[in-house]
Amino acid sequence: MRALRSTLHVAAAVLTVGGLILAVAPPSTSIPEGGVPILSAPASWAQPSPVSSDSLAEEIVLSNVFSPSRTAPLRRFMPPDLAADSVNGMLPDTALISSSDTLPGAAGPVPALFGTVVGGGADITRALLHLDASLPGPRLYAVGERAGGYRVVAITPREVTLSGPNGRVVLRLQQKEERP
Numbered sequence: 613m614r615a616l617r618s619t620l621h622v623a624a625a626v627l628t629v630g631g632l633i634l635a636v637a638p639p640s641t642s643i644p645e646g647g648v649p650i651l652s653a654p655a656s657w658a659q660p661s662p663v664s665s666d667s668l669a670e671e672i673v674l675s676n677v678f679s680p681s682r683t684a685p686l687r688r689f690m691p692p693d694l695a696a697d698s699v700n701g702m703l704p705d706t707a708l709i710s711s712s713d714t715l716p717g718a719a720g721p722v723p724a725l726f727g728t729v730v731g732g733g734a735d736i737t738r739a740l741l742h743l744d745a746s747l748p749g750p751r752l753y754a755v756g757e758r759a760g761g762y763r764v765v766a767i768t769p770r771e772v773t774l775s776g777p778n779g780r781v782v783l784r785l786q787q788k789e790e791r792p
Contacts, residue, residue, distance in 0.1 A: 725783035730769045739772045
Protein backbone atom coordinates (compact mmCIF):
# COMPACT_ATOMS: atom_id res chain seq x y z
CA MET A 613 0.00 0.00 0.00
CA ARG A 614 2.89 2.33 0.85
CA ALA A 615 4.53 1.63 -2.55
CA LEU A 616 1.29 2.47 -4.39
CA ARG A 617 0.91 5.73 -2.48
CA SER A 618 4.51 6.82 -3.21
CA THR A 619 4.09 5.88 -6.90
CA LEU A 620 0.97 8.03 -7.13
CA HIS A 621 2.79 10.96 -5.46
CA VAL A 622 5.67 10.70 -7.94
CA ALA A 623 3.24 10.54 -10.89
CA ALA A 624 1.37 13.61 -9.62
CA ALA A 625 4.63 15.54 -9.24
CA VAL A 626 5.78 14.62 -12.77
CA LEU A 627 2.43 15.66 -14.26
CA THR A 628 2.45 18.95 -12.31
CA VAL A 629 5.95 19.84 -13.53
CA GLY A 630 4.99 18.90 -17.10
CA GLY A 631 1.88 21.08 -16.91
CA LEU A 632 3.88 24.06 -15.63
CA ILE A 633 6.39 23.71 -18.47
CA LEU A 634 3.59 23.63 -21.05
CA ALA A 635 1.89 26.64 -19.44
CA VAL A 636 5.07 28.77 -19.42
CA ALA A 637 6.62 27.76 -22.78
CA PRO A 638 5.36 29.83 -25.75
CA PRO A 639 3.47 27.87 -28.38
CA SER A 640 5.14 27.14 -31.68
CA THR A 641 3.72 29.34 -34.46
CA SER A 642 6.01 28.34 -37.27
CA ILE A 643 4.51 27.02 -40.51
CA PRO A 644 6.23 24.08 -42.16
CA GLU A 645 8.41 24.92 -45.17
CA GLY A 646 6.03 23.35 -47.67
CA GLY A 647 2.99 25.10 -46.18
CA VAL A 648 -0.04 23.56 -44.59
CA PRO A 649 -0.97 20.32 -46.33
CA ILE A 650 -4.35 20.44 -48.06
CA LEU A 651 -6.33 17.26 -48.01
CA SER A 652 -8.30 16.55 -51.16
CA ALA A 653 -11.43 14.50 -51.57
CA PRO A 654 -11.26 11.19 -53.41
CA ALA A 655 -11.85 11.36 -57.17
CA SER A 656 -15.18 9.56 -56.76
CA TRP A 657 -16.51 12.60 -54.84
CA ALA A 658 -15.60 15.10 -57.56
CA GLN A 659 -18.65 14.49 -59.74
CA PRO A 660 -21.98 13.75 -58.10
CA SER A 661 -23.74 10.70 -59.37
CA PRO A 662 -26.76 11.41 -61.58
CA VAL A 663 -30.00 11.67 -59.63
CA SER A 664 -32.71 9.36 -60.88
CA SER A 665 -35.53 10.97 -58.91
CA ASP A 666 -38.26 13.39 -59.86
CA SER A 667 -37.75 17.11 -60.32
CA LEU A 668 -38.94 17.92 -56.79
CA ALA A 669 -36.06 16.00 -55.21
CA GLU A 670 -33.59 17.65 -57.57
CA GLU A 671 -35.02 21.09 -56.73
CA ILE A 672 -34.60 20.41 -53.00
CA VAL A 673 -31.00 19.26 -53.45
CA LEU A 674 -30.10 22.33 -55.51
CA SER A 675 -31.84 24.84 -53.22
CA ASN A 676 -30.41 26.43 -50.10
CA VAL A 677 -32.52 24.95 -47.30
CA PHE A 678 -30.92 27.31 -44.75
CA SER A 679 -31.78 30.50 -46.66
CA PRO A 680 -33.43 33.20 -44.49
CA SER A 681 -36.04 33.72 -47.21
CA ARG A 682 -37.16 30.08 -47.05
CA THR A 683 -40.74 29.53 -45.91
CA ALA A 684 -42.56 26.49 -44.59
CA PRO A 685 -44.07 24.17 -47.20
CA LEU A 686 -47.76 24.48 -47.99
CA ARG A 687 -48.29 20.76 -47.43
CA ARG A 688 -46.57 18.51 -44.89
CA PHE A 689 -44.33 15.83 -46.42
CA MET A 690 -45.73 12.34 -46.07
CA PRO A 691 -43.51 9.30 -46.76
CA PRO A 692 -44.98 7.04 -49.46
CA ASP A 693 -45.52 4.12 -47.06
CA LEU A 694 -47.69 6.32 -44.79
CA ALA A 695 -49.40 8.38 -47.52
CA ALA A 696 -52.48 6.13 -47.61
CA ASP A 697 -52.80 6.20 -43.80
CA SER A 698 -55.34 8.80 -42.69
CA VAL A 699 -53.86 9.14 -39.20
CA ASN A 700 -50.19 9.61 -40.15
CA GLY A 701 -49.00 6.25 -38.87
CA MET A 702 -50.57 6.57 -35.43
CA LEU A 703 -52.98 3.70 -35.03
CA PRO A 704 -54.50 2.50 -31.77
CA ASP A 705 -53.97 -1.00 -30.41
CA THR A 706 -56.97 -2.74 -31.94
CA ALA A 707 -56.85 -5.47 -29.29
CA LEU A 708 -57.94 -2.90 -26.69
CA ILE A 709 -60.88 -1.57 -28.72
CA SER A 710 -64.23 -3.21 -28.23
CA SER A 711 -66.64 -3.75 -31.11
CA SER A 712 -68.74 -0.80 -29.93
CA ASP A 713 -65.79 1.59 -30.29
CA THR A 714 -64.88 3.21 -33.57
CA LEU A 715 -61.57 3.02 -35.35
CA PRO A 716 -59.73 6.10 -36.66
CA GLY A 717 -61.05 7.23 -40.00
CA ALA A 718 -64.42 5.57 -39.47
CA ALA A 719 -67.58 7.58 -38.97
CA GLY A 720 -68.33 7.56 -35.31
CA PRO A 721 -69.17 9.59 -32.26
CA VAL A 722 -67.49 12.93 -31.76
CA PRO A 723 -65.64 13.62 -29.52
CA ALA A 724 -63.64 10.40 -29.18
CA LEU A 725 -60.40 9.72 -27.28
CA PHE A 726 -57.92 7.16 -28.68
CA GLY A 727 -54.83 7.76 -26.53
CA THR A 728 -52.66 10.20 -24.60
CA VAL A 729 -48.96 11.04 -24.43
CA VAL A 730 -48.02 12.74 -21.18
CA GLY A 731 -44.45 14.00 -20.90
CA GLY A 732 -42.34 16.15 -18.64
CA GLY A 733 -43.67 19.44 -19.98
CA ALA A 734 -46.68 20.95 -21.69
CA ASP A 735 -44.86 20.88 -25.03
CA ILE A 736 -44.81 17.05 -24.94
CA THR A 737 -48.32 16.35 -23.62
CA ARG A 738 -50.76 15.43 -26.43
CA ALA A 739 -54.02 13.53 -26.90
CA LEU A 740 -55.13 11.58 -29.98
CA LEU A 741 -58.70 12.82 -30.41
CA HIS A 742 -61.43 12.87 -33.03
CA LEU A 743 -63.13 16.21 -32.36
CA ASP A 744 -64.43 17.24 -35.78
CA ALA A 745 -66.83 14.99 -37.71
CA SER A 746 -65.79 16.67 -40.97
CA LEU A 747 -62.20 15.38 -40.58
CA PRO A 748 -61.49 11.83 -41.80
CA GLY A 749 -59.86 10.66 -38.57
CA PRO A 750 -58.26 11.66 -35.28
CA ARG A 751 -55.24 13.90 -34.84
CA LEU A 752 -52.97 14.99 -31.99
CA TYR A 753 -54.10 17.94 -29.87
CA ALA A 754 -52.34 19.91 -27.13
CA VAL A 755 -53.99 21.76 -24.26
CA GLY A 756 -55.69 24.90 -25.57
CA GLU A 757 -56.18 23.70 -29.16
CA ARG A 758 -59.66 23.74 -30.71
CA ALA A 759 -61.57 21.76 -33.33
CA GLY A 760 -65.21 20.97 -34.08
CA GLY A 761 -66.55 23.30 -31.37
CA TYR A 762 -64.40 21.70 -28.65
CA ARG A 763 -61.37 23.08 -26.80
CA VAL A 764 -58.88 20.83 -24.98
CA VAL A 765 -58.77 21.96 -21.34
CA ALA A 766 -56.61 19.27 -19.67
CA ILE A 767 -54.76 16.07 -20.57
CA THR A 768 -53.84 13.42 -18.01
CA PRO A 769 -52.50 9.89 -18.59
CA ARG A 770 -55.95 8.26 -18.83
CA GLU A 771 -58.39 11.11 -19.51
CA VAL A 772 -58.93 14.35 -21.42
CA THR A 773 -61.16 17.25 -20.36
CA LEU A 774 -62.84 19.24 -23.14
CA SER A 775 -64.93 22.38 -23.16
CA GLY A 776 -67.67 22.10 -25.78
CA PRO A 777 -71.02 23.45 -26.89
CA ASN A 778 -72.78 21.52 -24.09
CA GLY A 779 -70.26 22.37 -21.35
CA ARG A 780 -67.40 20.29 -19.97
CA VAL A 781 -66.85 16.77 -21.31
CA VAL A 782 -64.43 14.26 -19.75
CA LEU A 783 -63.25 11.43 -22.01
CA ARG A 784 -61.62 8.40 -20.36
CA LEU A 785 -59.55 5.57 -21.82
CA GLN A 786 -60.57 2.00 -21.10
CA GLN A 787 -58.46 0.12 -18.58
CA LYS A 788 -56.09 -2.36 -20.19
CA GLU A 789 -57.13 -5.96 -19.70
CA GLU A 790 -54.44 -8.40 -18.60
CA ARG A 791 -53.73 -10.98 -21.27
CA PRO A 792 -52.56 -14.46 -20.32
